[in-house]
Amino acid sequence: MSEATAKQGPDTRARILNAAESLFMTHGFEATSMRMITGQAGVNLAAVNYHFGSKDALIQEVFKRRLTELNRDRLSALEAEEALANGAPLKPSKIVAAFFGVSLKMAADTEHGGATFMRLLGRTYTEPNEFVRQFLAEEYAEVVQRFMSALYRALPDVPREEILWRFHFMMGAMSYAIAGTDALKLFAGDFDDKDPTRLMPRLMSFLLGGLRAPLPEEVVESRTSRRDAA
Amino acid sequence: MSEATAKQGPDTRARILNAAESLFMTHGFEATSMRMITGQAGVNLAAVNYHFGSKDALIQEVFKRRLTELNRDRLSALEAEEALANGAPLKPSKIVAAFFGVSLKMAADTEHGGATFMRLLGRTYTEPNEFVRQFLAEEYAEVVQRFMSALYRALPDVPREEILWRFHFMMGAMSYAIAGTDALKLFAGDFDDKDPTRLMPRLMSFLLGGLRAPLPEEVVESRTSRRDAA
DNA sequence: GTCTATACGACGATAGAC
DNA sequence: GTCTATCGTCGTATAGAC
Structure with missing residues (x-):
């Protein structure tokens, strides 16, 4: 052994x-x-x-295997919803659930290292290293574009730049959600680990609340003034 | 030189x-x-x-200096709001602004390395290393307790465990917000960097939307059934 | 083409002389 | 307190055996 x-x-x-x-x-x-x-x-x-x-190239190869699978599942989940909707715009909750539900599902897989992988993936986004981020961008290009398109249709009144930012924020919240209970325990010693299946509805509520929050004043103002100018 | x-x-x-x-x-x-x-x-x-x-101990020492200062500022901001409120519960927006406003302010300081520090701090939360997390817990103990108390008072109807999770999610969103524009550019090539002062209102809207989102069904159910049982 | 043996420079750490 | 010398390990590169 x-x-x-x-x-x-x-x-x-x-x-x-x-x-x-x-x-x-x-x-x-x-x-x-x-x-x-x-x-x-x-x-x-x-x-x-x-x-x-090199070791870095090996890391990329290992990473790629997992990430390709993960993104394939995310796209499948989105396409399944789109098939059900029959051409109508999807509800934001369905889009968010497709992306982050699949993510949390892999994060829950502790047996095959899915949990560790998702934790590492979350950290990698904020990696200062240039080529790591570029590699990640290529891997994500298609899936992000597809999900953003769905969100644009679902939220036609929200500026696209705002949706992009909020999606970014959601990824951050998810990353911490997965990094998880350990970090939370530090803040509250009496904190109970409890049923991990509760994480998904918890996170979903938070994400949807953030995604559909009122626009920040500055954005509203700039849109208003643009309308005024027109 | x-x-x-x-x-x-x-x-x-x-x-x-x-x-x-x-x-x-x-x-x-x-x-x-x-x-x-x-x-x-x-x-x-x-x-x-x-x-x-050791090198690790040196890192801790440097880290500690910054983090102590940051948390002192966060507490000052909270206390300033509490002084204004005169004993009344603070509005959630004030609490959130106190914590994350100070954070973004340090993150905006590119000259003295504040930006890099905040990026590193965001990553450190999800660090698997045990003694790093324990060190962080000690540094955060007081400030988190104070902010949680304020949030408990501000949101008496929300279960405390839920608030704790949502605060955790907010930290994740902030971490990605600070890690920032670089990561976003990867997803949208046409993305404009723009005025960084817009980040704060953007993030605040998202955080408050998430914090005040409707409770997830399971939590509502368990509270309802508990009430039914009583 | 695959694979092995071996060496190189840089790293964090430490023992012991001054 | 400070310094030199040295240790073991790291990722990497290459010459040469199959």
Whole structure:
């Protein structure tokens, strides 16, 4: 159990990916060394750089696998709602539920590392590193565009820039929701962990309240004055 | 300007702290090496470990200085509102503005590294590291308790556990708001950076909408059934 | 093409001389 | 208190064996 799970595995590349994913999700990216990965995979240290180029590239590959799946599920959820609506604009609650419901579902999967992955994903958004953010942008481009279009239709009176910002805020709230109970316990020692299924309705109420909140005065003013000018 | 700002500075400890703060806020904690710090401070490499014990301890010291100041300002803002209210419960908007207004103000200070600090602070909440979270809990204990008390009074009909969660969600939204425009640009290439002073009203609308949103059904149900049982 | 052995420079940390 | 020398580990690069 200590190391070298299997010595004559068929695909070195796959063994590295599996070992890396498992270790990353358990210890985080930084705390996982190349020597830990290659040790567990039973391959030579240099194999990682040969197959992936660098540790960062390996991280990206592991990340990509999960993120692609996650975004596919998010799009499926949105499309399912759109099919039901039959061309009519979706209710904001349906759109938000499609995006964040799928996210929380993966976050609830503690067995396959989904929870750890979602925590890492939340942190990655605020990563100062340039190429990480750019990679994330590419992965998100399609799904964000689709969800934004749905929201534009659902909220025709809200300026698009405002919707974009509020979606951004919602992602932040979700990130903390997933990072979760641990952080909350710090603030309230008597805090009960309770049923994690309550998180979803809790978060949904908050997100919808924020999304449909009255527009900030400055935006209202600028819209009013624009209307006045016209 | 390259290194060794002053060779015969009086207080080695202070010179290390200043150099560390400057470098941390510019490059982040991890990207700043001990050799960079001691080089800029004009002291020996081993001096950091002698005076602070470790790099982590030095990070805590620098972090603490900022966070103490930030939380002091947040409490001052709350107390100023409470003085105006003369014993009456504060409006939720005043409470939220006190906490997050001060935060955004520090985040807007790009000159002294306030922006970088706030970005790092936002990430630190979701840090899996145990002692980092415990340190943060101690630093936040008083200010969170005070703000929660104010919110309990302001929203007597909302279950306290719900308020706690929503405050947590608000912190997440703020964290992403500060991490900011860079992340947003990734999703919308045509996105305009615009006036950063608009961020505050934008965020405030969202936060208040979320804070005052209708309670999730499950919470309402459990409260109703509890009332029924009584 | 794959893979291994080995070495390189930078990192945080520490023991011991002054 | 401060310094030098050195330790073990890190990610990475490369020469050469299969």
